Amino acid sequence: MKDDVILCFCEDLTREEVREAIKKGSDSFEALKRLIRCGMGACQGKTCEENIQREIMAITGKTREELPLQRQRPPSVGIFLQDAARGDNDEK
Amino acid sequence: MMKNSAEVVIIGGGVVGCAIAYNLAKMGCTDVVVLEKEYLTAGATGRCGAGIRQQWGTEMNCKLSKASMDTFEVLNEMLEYPVDIELKQNGYLILAYEEKEIEQFKKNISLQNRLGIDSRLISPEEAREIVPHLNIDGLLGAAFCGRDGHANPFHVTQAYADAAKRLGVEIYTYTSCMDIEREGDQITGVVTDKGKIKTSKVVNAAGGYSDLIGNMVGLELPVFSERHQIMVTEPVNPLQGPMVISFYHHFYCQQVPHGAFIMGQGDPNEPKGHNIGHSWQFLQELSGKIVRTFPVLKDLRVVRQWSGLYNITPDSQPILCEAPEVPGFYMAIGFSGHGFMIAPITGVVMAEMILGKEVSMPVHKLDLGRFERGELVLEPSVV
Ligand SMILES: Cc1cc2nc3c(=O)[nH]c(=O)nc-3n(C[C@H](O)[C@H](O)[C@H](O)COP(=O)(O)OP(=O)(O)OC[C@H]3O[C@@H](n4cnc5c(N)ncnc54)[C@H](O)[C@@H]3O)c2cc1C
Numbered sequence: 001m002k003d004d005v006i007l008c009f010c011e012d013l014t015r016e017e018v019r020e021a022i023k024k025g026s027d028s029f030e031a032l033k034r035l036i037r038c039g040m041g042a043c044q045g046k047t048c049e050e051n052i053q054r055e056i057m058a059i060t061g062k063t064r065e066e067l068p069l070q071r072q073r074p075p076s077v078g079i080f081l082q083d084a085a086r087g088d089n090d091e092k
Numbered sequence: 093m094m095k096n097s098a099e100v101v102i103i104g105g106g107v108v109g110c111a112i113a114y115n116l117a118k119m120g121c122t123d124v125v126v127l128e129k130e131y132l133t134a135g136a137t138g139r140c141g142a143g144i145r146q147q148w149g150t151e152m153n154c155k156l157s158k159a160s161m162d163t164f165e166v167l168n169e170m171l172e173y174p175v176d177i178e179l180k181q182n183g184y185l186i187l188a189y190e191e192k193e194i195e196q197f198k199k200n201i202s203l204q205n206r207l208g209i210d211s212r213l214i215s216p217e218e219a220r221e222i223v224p225h226l227n228i229d230g231l232l233g234a235a236f237c238g239r240d241g242h243a244n245p246f247h248v249t250q251a252y253a254d255a256a257k258r259l260g261v262e263i264y265t266y267t268s269c270m271d272i273e274r275e276g277d278q279i280t281g282v283v284t285d286k287g288k289i290k291t292s293k294v295v296n297a298a299g300g301y302s303d304l305i306g307n308m309v310g311l312e313l314p315v316f317s318e319r320h321q322i323m324v325t326e327p328v329n330p331l332q333g334p335m336v337i338s339f340y341h342h343f344y345c346q347q348v349p350h351g352a353f354i355m356g357q358g359d360p361n362e363p364k365g366h367n368i369g370h371s372w373q374f375l376q377e378l379s380g381k382i383v384r385t386f387p388v389l390k391d392l393r394v395v396r397q398w399s400g401l402y403n404i405t406p407d408s409q410p411i412l413c414e415a416p417e418v419p420g421f422y423m424a425i426g427f428s429g430h431g432f433m434i435a436p437i438t439g440v441v442m443a444e445m446i447l448g449k450e451v452s453m454p455v456h457k458l459d460l461g462r463f464e465r466g467e468l469v470l471e472p473s474v475v
Contacts, residue, residue: 027131028131030131031131031132034131034138035246035247035250040396041326042326042393044395044396071398073370073397074372074375074396074397075375075396078326078393079394080392080393081325081379081383081392084375084394085376085380088376
């Protein structure tokens, strides 16, 4: 039976797709996102990371302590380029 | 279980290390280990813009990038990689805002054309035909080559790594090279945090950390690292064909096939070092440049900014050679911000060099000794 529960909503990834990639050797969240884009969408992992980390733990047998969270980077929520540009006076 | 000996040990699981490993194995040397302290593409490769341009100002870079583009075009089939490497060849559009840039581009283009690269100088209006959302205020002209483009750096690296593994190469992730052992001037082994590997040949492909690997064999390499920041937007429908870059404003901006815009800029005041943090000034300054150059992008949301290390040499050209003082110590380092686009040919020439074959490109000019001899291969056109 196809496991089509969605784990990463922004990038539309099913649990099956995530599990496949972990089994192929992407054994940390950072490694996994680089190949299948989980956590690279608009939410930047804020909705999916916890669930995906659980899948990595289950398949690799690693503990929570052995699995670093992905690195947090700005902006904390999506921000329009025109708003980010505000205050930049270099009109060249 | 980790191997305790290998013919060649490569330090660094970026695109360069993986491309060298694959080419060694393809040429028959399969007893190869790649050491990566984190996961594949953890370094500059997984943080880069992955642009591939043949529009360079030195014969060396034109030749290396053209040969590499020839390979990128067939990489999926060559490496039998099931996922698309997302090569998008809609060109590089290089903007000129100063008369002296136009003069430089003219020189570059005549060199490029002589070497078989189909680039040309175009007017601001022609530039706007290629990129309709480009604001051409103040633009004097642009250089364009339609066969340039960009690819997905994660999949390119994984493609090399998977192909290398199928040929017998071992890749150990989360394994750090801590030291290199020698007896007399001969290399005898590599010490990792998971054990020792006996070897007489080591390849330094450690990107931004190549200086530290050099220190392990007593070399002070003429390279330094420098943070470069980059950011990405939410995905939208296809809008922009080419990679657009400006040396004057120090920025580049592309739309990847997935739909996101990826853009970055160099900061002339960035201090040397291994910092890969992020700054709000970058976000603000680059957003300003982008909104002025591409007004319609103002309503796009930035979702992430990050950074990675350029590994820079005094002439902004890589060092590709065996160290004269340390036989068996090879290096492919100092790519100065354009190592992704020449990785395919770098993999080939390094494998040839290591196996004592005739080297198929004139890279002997990229040796370590050129700095002392004063024979720099100065590249005028870098971001
Ligand atoms: C923001 C940015 C944008 C860029 N844009 C472009 C572009 O558009 N086009 C282009 O061609 N190039 C670009 N570059 C440059 C390009 O990313 C690099 O030149 C290229 O990726 C270098 O590949 P590499 O394999 O040599 O190094 P890296 O990818 O850095 O790989 C080196 C690896 O070595 C590992 N390592 C280090 N020390 C050790 C150790 N002691 N033991 C084990 N492993 C170790 C690191 O973890 C790392 O994974 C850009 C770079 C940056 C930062």
